[in-house]
Amino acid sequence: MNPNNYLVLAAILFTIGALGVLVRRNAIIVFMSVEMMLNAANLAFVAAARSTGTLDGQVAAFFVMVVAAAEVVVGLAIIVTIFRTRRSASIDEASLLKY
Amino acid sequence: MTAALIGLPLFGAATLLLGGRRTNAWGHFFAVAMSASSFFVGIFLFIQMLGRSGEEREAGQHFFDWISVGTFHVPFGLHIDQLSMVFVLLITGVGTLIHIYSIGYMEHDPNRRRFFAYLNLFVAAMLLLVLADNYLLLYVGWEGVGLASYLLISFYQHKPSAAAAGKKAFIVNRVGDVGLSIAVMLMFVTFGTVTFEGVAAGAPEAAPSHVTWIGLALLLAACGKSAQFPLQSWLLDAMEGPTPVSALIHAATMVTAGVYLITRAHAIFDLSSTARTAVVTIGAITLLLGAFIGTAKDDIKKGLAGSTMSQIGYMILAAGLGPAGYVFAIFHLLTHGLFKAGLFLGAGSVMHGMNDDVNMRHYGALRTAMKITYATFGLGYLAIIGVPPFSGFWSKDEIIHAAFGQNIYIGLATLLGAGVTAFYMTRMMAMTFFGEARWEKGVHPHESPATMTAPMLILALGSAFGGLLLMFVGDIEGWLEPIVGIGHSDHAVSNTILIPVTLLVVLVGAGYGWMTYGRRPVPVVAPEHVSLLTRAARADAYGDALNEAVFMRPGQYLTRALVWFDSKAIDGTIGGLSAAIGGLSARGRKLQNGYARSYALTMLGGAVLIAFVLLLVRL
Numbered sequence: 001m002n003p004n005n006y007l008v009l010a011a012i013l014f015t016i017g018a019l020g021v022l023v024r025r026n027a028i029i030v031f032m033s034v035e036m037m038l039n040a041a042n043l044a045f046v047a048a049a050r051s052t053g054t055l056d057g058q059v060a061a062f063f064v065m066v067v068a069a070a071e072v073v074v075g076l077a078i079i080v081t082i083f084r085t086r087r088s089a090s091i092d093e094a095s096l097l098k099y
Numbered sequence: 100m101t102a103a104l105i106g107l108p109l110f111g112a113a114t115l116l117l118g119g120r121r122t123n124a125w126g127h128f129f130a131v132a133m134s135a136s137s138f139f140v141g142i143f144l145f146i147q148m149l150g151r152s153g154e155e156r157e158a159g160q161h162f163f164d165w166i167s168v169g170t171f172h173v174p175f176g177l178h179i180d181q182l183s184m185v186f187v188l189l190i191t192g193v194g195t196l197i198h199i200y201s202i203g204y205m206e207h208d209p210n211r212r213r214f215f216a217y218l219n220l221f222v223a224a225m226l227l228l229v230l231a232d233n234y235l236l237l238y239v240g241w242e243g244v245g246l247a248s249y250l251l252i253s254f255y256q257h258k259p260s261a262a263a264a265g266k267k268a269f270i271v272n273r274v275g276d277v278g279l280s281i282a283v284m285l286m287f288v289t290f291g292t293v294t295f296e297g298v299a300a301g302a303p304e305a306a307p308s309h310v311t312w313i314g315l316a317l318l319l320a321a322c323g324k325s326a327q328f329p330l331q332s333w334l335l336d337a338m339e340g341p342t343p344v345s346a347l348i349h350a351a352t353m354v355t356a357g358v359y360l361i362t363r364a365h366a367i368f369d370l371s372s373t374a375r376t377a378v379v380t381i382g383a384i385t386l387l388l389g390a391f392i393g394t395a396k397d398d399i400k401k402g403l404a405g406s407t408m409s410q411i412g413y414m415i416l417a418a419g420l421g422p423a424g425y426v427f428a429i430f431h432l433l434t435h436g437l438f439k440a441g442l443f444l445g446a447g448s449v450m451h452g453m454n455d456d457v458n459m460r461h462y463g464a465l466r467t468a469m470k471i472t473y474a475t476f477g478l479g480y481l482a483i484i485g486v487p488p489f490s491g492f493w494s495k496d497e498i499i500h501a502a503f504g505q506n507i508y509i510g511l512a513t514l515l516g517a518g519v520t521a522f523y524m525t526r527m528m529a530m531t532f533f534g535e536a537r538w539e540k541g542v543h544p545h546e547s548p549a550t551m552t553a554p555m556l557i558l559a560l561g562s563a564f565g566g567l568l569l570m571f572v573g574d575i576e577g578w579l580e581p582i583v584g585i586g587h588s589d590h591a592v593s594n595t596i597l598i599p600v601t602l603l604v605v606l607v608g609a610g611y612g613w614m615t616y617g618r619r620p621v622p623v624v625a626p627e628h629v630s631l632l633t634r635a636a637r638a639d640a641y642g643d644a645l646n647e648a649v650f651m652r653p654g655q656y657l658t659r660a661l662v663w664f665d666s667k668a669i670d671g672t673i674g675g676l677s678a679a680i681g682g683l684s685a686r687g688r689k690l691q692n693g694y695a696r697s698y699a700l701t702m703l704g705g706a707v708l709i710a711f712v713l714l715l716v717r718l
Binding site: 018021022023025030091092094095096097098099 | 688689691692693694695696699700703
């Protein structure tokens, strides 16, 4: 299969994720969109590794996964805490930290 | 022994200044003791010096290397020779008398201890000035006497005029000091050393232009310290200080430091006729200018100050005549130190009896009320106008004689100066001691206490016989000859003609003064409608007006322009820049709106931009 197709898929997934981050208000959905962007990047890494025949891209994908796992732990904890105090998961309402 | 001369008064000053109020009760006696013991050390050294013959009389003492950098070596050493010796005796002798006088004069002053501390400091600094063996150490003493002069002129700090006078003296002296520092630097560049010995040895081989410049720079220094034209304006204001200070610092010793400097640097001046001509010219101008100012002053101390300027003009003129004049410059310096100190102390005694009034128009007929002051002032008067056999006659006549040997116009200037001196001194004498009493209400003139009259009597004896003693017993010419040399210029006019002519001029001046102020009643208020000349003399020959127009006003405009430039241009640029950055960031702050999604958009925009740029660069 043409490796370009994987890259196109990765670009489409990344765009969907980015749009999700920009347009959605629900913190959980935004979080999922971020995960989608990370996985789009992983897909591009793995596809590139496969097409060049080296392991570098795969190693990078592993690192991204580890970081994403850690980020999920911290991010979900923050979202839960915000929900507990405000009874809302809307990220637009959590806008106190500003000028 | 030489170090003790300086050390004793320095110790006195330190004790009184550091001891504080604990020394109030006995501080003035301690200061007198320190000054007197310094005088006795001076006498002891003098007797030792008398025991040696001409060439061996110089003695130097090297203490340590003060500055040693590369090829620049300045020793810290004292040097005593015949020239320093006469200064040591004058400074400590007259200084001690004035210390004693001050006990009575400053009796009721709450700051008497501070006054005596400064007097001791002055004596120490002045001794360092005349005992230093190089020009840089001389500079230290030079600045030291300047400091003491400043502190003592502005001693009555509560009077704004005294504070201003002190500052004026200090600032005008700085102008002269620039000359001395330039001279020292030029000496180092030219000779590689600043010791008296090294400079004298190197001068004949040095480039004539360098020698001339050094001479002119030294002359500038002498002008500042000795109140010579054009730096004369500070001396009249310096009379704001207590009268003993005027007598010691601004008549007998410090203001003559310029004469010492020129005489000490005779090796330089002997080689440069340009520098000598400049010295003679300055001396001639100042001797006439000072005498001119003295004729119109109603303030007794300012009249004497004008006279001091004039007499120092004589000394500077004599010093500028070269080997023919050095000896007589120093001779006149010594006799002047005696009679002018006596005159100032007399003026102080009169002021003491007249409730510190200095206006001679309020005096009159004091000869009966203050007999001792009258007698001592009278002897000083006879000495300064040059009546034989009083001391001023011997020294001034020699200067006039030598001046005629140099140049007929210089000689005529000195002769005219002698006549004007006789006029203003007679005026002062007549207004103070003769005529009818014009005392203000509540003033009861009385004779001063013995602590004041005793020094006056001693100085009066010095005024009367000092000249005779120095001339015939002391043989001042032979005494100073090994140091400054002696030269006889071809005297155009012989003394047998000159002495009667001089006496005639003096008689005319004195007679005119007596006719104007002695025979006619003196108005209590100074007349308003007077000639332009009188007005000019009352305004110190417009010296202050000139300084203000030429230096002060342009200086003020310059500082104002600089302040304007600083506040508008420099502060404006910096302030405008910070205001711009502040305003921009106040607006930029609004970007931080707290919405995570807008931050994400910014990040995305940045990432896209970077990707775009990377693609663009690769293509």
